[in-house]
Amino acid sequence: MLRYVTTNPGKVREAERYLRDGSVERLDFDYPEIQAAELGPIAAQGAREAYRHAGGPVLVDDAGLFVEGLDGFPGPYSSYVEETLGIERVHDIAADLDDRRAAFRCVLGYCDGDGFAASPDPIDRGDRDAAAAAGPNGEGKPADEGESADVLPVKLFEGYVPGRIVAPRGEGGFGYDPIFEHDGETFAEMDTDRKNAVSHRGRALEKFAEWYADR
Ligand code: ITT
Ligand code: NA
Structure with missing residues (x-):
């Protein structure tokens, strides 16, 4: 049984379309x-x-949500910014910009514990010690997810969709959907299938579902 782990019911509604063969359960x-x-x-x-x-x-x-004219803000802080500023204020800030282009990005991470703790290779060990010495965020060293023998391997799938920030329109979706326009419609004006067909989450889920089916 695969568990799609999230506290966000909007994500679940979209993911269900790709994961509905009964082998997936939501874990809140x-x-x-x-x-x-x-x-x-x-x-x-x-x-x-x-x-x-x-x-x-x-x-x-x-x-x-990554706003071009704000150097990608709020990006990884989108959830915090939605809770604190709120999406209307994000729109107000973007409305003062010349460049209102933005993108949604989604990264799915899959972990099943496979491939863990296999090879206590001395070279891996050296790398790991170097990474530890570099500090908790591995400063000065690129993120090499899943390469060291004592870290659980994770497979990542990414999706991206370009658009622009507009005044809020539409009742559907969740989060920043009312202020994100793609192809003349905001994500909140699209139904779930239409949003999935173009969205960051839809793209990432499609890649995941394909890989998962033939793994
Ligand atoms: P979980 O971490 O529990 O899955 P979350 O809502 O906190 O739920 P994130 O940490 O990934 O999820 O934060 C993503 C933020 O970006 C959050 O504010 C969402 O509302 C927003 N977001 C993500 N995907 C979105 C989408 O498809 N449409 C609108 N907003 C989206
Ligand atoms: Na979160």
């Missing part, structure tokens, strides 16, 4: 999230936390 667990400038490491670490909690295969979904 708020796994601890690290702070990072990129979604990949957040999803990877979240998948490990969720796997440890669930004790079986898990899929986690880390997503965010």
